[in-house]
Amino acid sequence: MDKLKLALYWAGSCGGCDVAVLDINDNILKLADIADILFWPIALDFKYTDVEGMDDNYIDVCLFNGAIITSENERIARLLRAKSKILIAFGSCSCFGGIPALANFSNSADIMNYSYIAAPSNDNPTGTLPQVLTKVDEGILELPALYDTVRTLAQVVPVEYFLPGCPPPVSLIIDLVDKLAKNELPAIGSTLTPEKTVCDECPLKKENKCISKIFRPHELIPEPERCLLEQGIICCGPATRSGCGAACIKAGMPCRGCFGPPEGITDQGAKLVSSIASIYDAENEDEITRMVNEIVDPAGTFYRFAMADSILRRKRFQEKTHE
Amino acid sequence: MNKITIDPITRLEGHGKIEIFLTQDGDVANAYLQVPELRGFEKFCQGRPVEEMPRITTRICGVCPGAHHIASTKATDAVYQVEPTPTAKKIRDLFYCAHMIHSHAAHFYVLAAPDFVLGPTSNPKERNILGLIAKLGTEIGLEVIKHRAFAQEIQAVIGGKATHPVCGLPGGMSKAIIEEERKDFEEKAKSLVDF
Amino acid sequence: MSFEPKIVGFLCNWCSYGAADLAGTSRTKYSSNIRIIRVMCSGRIDPTFILKAFEKGADGVLICGCHIGDCHYMEGNIKAARRIPLLKKMLLQLGIEDERLRLKWCSAAEGKLFASIVDDMTEQIRKLGPFNYTGGVKDG
Numbered sequence: 001m002d003k004l005k006l007a008l009y010w011a012g013s014c015g016g017c018d019v020a021v022l023d024i025n026d027n028i029l030k031l032a033d034i035a036d037i038l039f040w041p042i043a044l045d046f047k048y049t050d051v052e053g054m055d056d057n058y059i060d061v062c063l064f065n066g067a068i069i070t071s072e073n074e075r076i077a078r079l080l081r082a083k084s085k086i087l088i089a090f091g092s093c094s095c096f097g098g099i100p101a102l103a104n105f106s107n108s109a110d111i112m113n114y115s116y117i118a119a120p121s122n123d124n125p126t127g128t129l130p131q132v133l134t135k136v137d138e139g140i141l142e143l144p145a146l147y148d149t150v151r152t153l154a155q156v157v158p159v160e161y162f163l164p165g166c167p168p169p170v171s172l173i174i175d176l177v178d179k180l181a182k183n184e185l186p187a188i189g190s191t192l193t194p195e196k197t198v199c200d201e202c203p204l205k206k207e208n209k210c211i212s213k214i215f216r217p218h219e220l221i222p223e224p225e226r227c228l229l230e231q232g233i234i235c236c237g238p239a240t241r242s243g244c245g246a247a248c249i250k251a252g253m254p255c256r257g258c259f260g261p262p263e264g265i266t267d268q269g270a271k272l273v274s275s276i277a278s279i280y281d282a283e284n285e286d287e288i289t290r291m292v293n294e295i296v297d298p299a300g301t302f303y304r305f306a307m308a309d310s311i312l313r314r315k316r317f318q319e320k321t322h323e
Numbered sequence: 324m325n326k327i328t329i330d331p332i333t334r335l336e337g338h339g340k341i342e343i344f345l346t347q348d349g350d351v352a353n354a355y356l357q358v359p360e361l362r363g364f365e366k367f368c369q370g371r372p373v374e375e376m377p378r379i380t381t382r383i384c385g386v387c388p389g390a391h392h393i394a395s396t397k398a399t400d401a402v403y404q405v406e407p408t409p410t411a412k413k414i415r416d417l418f419y420c421a422h423m424i425h426s427h428a429a430h431f432y433v434l435a436a437p438d439f440v441l442g443p444t445s446n447p448k449e450r451n452i453l454g455l456i457a458k459l460g461t462e463i464g465l466e467v468i469k470h471r472a473f474a475q476e477i478q479a480v481i482g483g484k485a486t487h488p489v490c491g492l493p494g495g496m497s498k499a500i501i502e503e504e505r506k507d508f509e510e511k512a513k514s515l516v517d518f
Numbered sequence: 519m520s521f522e523p524k525i526v527g528f529l530c531n532w533c534s535y536g537a538a539d540l541a542g543t544s545r546t547k548y549s550s551n552i553r554i555i556r557v558m559c560s561g562r563i564d565p566t567f568i569l570k571a572f573e574k575g576a577d578g579v580l581i582c583g584c585h586i587g588d589c590h591y592m593e594g595n596i597k598a599a600r601r602i603p604l605l606k607k608m609l610l611q612l613g614i615e616d617e618r619l620r621l622k623w624c625s626a627a628e629g630k631l632f633a634s635i636v637d638d639m640t641e642q643i644r645k646l647g648p649f650n651y652t653g654g655v656k657d658g
Contacts, residue, residue, distance in 0.1 A: 016385020251483025
C-alpha cells in the first residue's frame with residue numbers, strides 16, 4: 001500500500017493540538033512509517049504555495065485544528081478542503097469554536113480597540129490599529145480581516161470526522177492513527193470518541209443530586225471522592241461528551257466541557273442550564289433567585305468551549321438605535 | 324519592486340508571514356514581519372470569573388500553557404491577597420520545572436535544532452524533527468522523545484493534563500501529590516538531569 | 519411596514535392551554551401575535567426548545583404552566599421555575615432582553631389573565647423590536 005498523504009494545520013488556535021500530536025511520543029515514528037506528512041507548520045517547512053500546487057484530493061487525510069476567526073483561516077480551510085479526501089476537525093476549536101469563540105461575546109471592532117488601544121498594558125498614543133491593507137514605501141502589505149463571529153470548521157466547509165478535546169487526548173489520537181493505518185474509519189460524520197458523557201467516565205461517587213448552595217471552585221475544599229456537582233461546584237460533566245477519562249476531575253477540578261455536547265444534544269449550554277437548575281433544592285422564588293445569582297457567569301461557563309457551535313452562536317447584535 | 328513572501332513562517336508557535344522587498348539589483352530594500360492572527364484574550368477574559376483565568380489563559384499558547392497557567396494562578400493569588408501554602412508553592416515549582424523542561428525540549432529538538440543540525444541549506448523537506456531523527460539515529464531520537472515525555476507526564480499528574488493544566492487555584496493547588504507519585508517524579512527527574 | 523412581534527407560546531396541557539381555550543370560547547379579544555404549542559407540562563420545556571424558537575424567527579417566547587402547587591405532575595412547574603431564571607440570566611449575557619422570555623402561571627379558569635399576559639407581552643416586544651436572528655453573521 002502507498003503511504004498515506006497527511007497534512008496538519010492550525011487556524012485560530014494555540015498550538016496545543018499540534019503538541020498533542022507530538023505527545024503520542026514514539027508512535028510519531030509509526031505515524032511517519034504509514035504516512036508522508038506534506039504540510040505541518042509547527043514542525044515542517046512547507047508553505048501555502050506548496051499546498052496550492054497540489055492537485056485536488058491529493059492529500060488523503062488532513063487534521064485541521066483551530067477555529068475560523070480570520071479571512072486567512074477561512075481561505076486555508078477552503079484550500080485544504082479542496083486538496084483533501086478526508087478532512088478531520090481536530091480539537092475543540094475546530095469542532096465547536098473552543099476558547100477563541102468566547103470572542104463571540106464581543107465583535108472585531110471592540111476586540112481590536114481593546115487589544116491594541118484600551119487595554120492598560122498598551123502604549124499606543126496614536127491609536128494605531130492593524131489594517132487589512134497598509135501602504136509602505138516599497139509596496140502594499142496585506143493582513144487577513146478579523147471576523148466578528150468565530151466559526152467552527154464545519155460551518156465553513158464540509159467535514160468528514162470530528163475529534164474534540166482541548167487538546168484531544170493522546171489515547172484518542174493513537175486510536176485514530178491505528179484506524180488510519182488499518183483503513184477502518186467509521187461512518188462519515190462520526191465523532192471519534194465514546195458517545196456517553198463525562199459523568200459516565202467519572203470515578204467520583206454519585207449519590208443524590210440535590211444542591212442548595214453553589215460554590216465557586218476556590219470557595220470549597222471538596223470531599224475527595226464525592227461528585228463535585230453534588231457538593232455544589234458547577235461541573236459541566238452531565239452535558240459533556242466523554243473521551244477524556246475525566247482528566248480535570250481527577251486533578252480535583254470540575255469539568256468545563258471541552259469535549260462539547262454528547263451525541264444527540266444540539267446545544268451544550270441549554271442542556272447545562274437544564275441539568276444544573278433541575279437539581280436545585282429551592283422551593284420558592286427567593287431561594288431560586290439566590291441560587292441563580294450564585295452562578296456568576298453562566299454563559300461563559302456553560303458555553304466555555306462550544307459557543308460557536310451553539311444555536312445562537314454568539315451574543316446577539318443589538319440595534320443601537322432602538323431606545 | 325520584486326518581493327519574496329515567506330508564508331507561513333514555520334517551526335514556531337503562532338502565525339507569521341515575512342515579506343522581503345528587493346531592489347532592482349536584488350538587494351534587500353526592506354523586510355516586514357507580519358502577524359496575521361488575533362484572538363482577543365484581552366477582551367473576552369472580561370466578564371469571566373477570576374478563578375477561571377488559569378483555565379482560560381492557557382489557551383494563549385499550547386506549547387507553553389504551563390507558563391500562562393502559573394502566571395494566571397499567581398494573579399489570582401494577588402487578587403484575593405492570599406499567600407499560597409508552602410506545599411502549594413513547592414508543587415507549583417515542581418510543575419513549572421517540568422514545564423520548562425518540556426518546553427525547552429520541544430523548542431530545541433522540534434522547532435530550532437533542524438536549523439543547526441541539518442543546516443539552513445539542507446533540503447526543506449527534511450529540515451525537521453523527522454529529518455533530525457534520521458540523521459542522528461533512532462536511538463537518540465527515542466531518548467529525546469522519552470525525556471520530553473517524562474516532563475509532560477510530571478505536568479499531567481500534577482495538572483490533570485500536560486497541555487492545558489487545570490490545577491491552579493487562588494492560594495493553592497487543586498491536587499496534592501502522593502508518595503508514589505513523588506518517587507516516580509524523583510526517578511524521572513534524575514534521568515532528566517542526566518539527559 | 520409596522521413590526522408585528524411573533525411570540526411562541528409553550529402552554530401546559532392541564533392549566534394554561536385550558537386558559538387559552540377559555541379565552542377563545544369566551545370570545546375574549548387578545549393579540550393574535552402568539553403561536554401556541556401545547557406541551558404536557560411546563561417542566562417538559564427544555565431550554566433548547568426556547569433557543570430553537572428564537573433561531574426559527576420568534577421575537578419572544580412565553581411559557582405558561584399551572585400555579586405552583588397545582589401541577590398535574592406534582593412538581594413539573596417547579597422544574598420550570600428553576601430552569602427559566604437561570605436561562606434568562608444566560609440569555610441576558612448573550613444580548614437577549616429579559617422581556618423576550620416569560621414564565622407565567624395560569625389556571626384553566628383564568629382565560630382573561632391569559633389574554634392580558636399575551637397583550638402585555640406583545641406590546642413590550644413591539645417596543646423592543648425584532649429579534650433578528652442572524653446565525654452569527656452581521657447582515658443576516
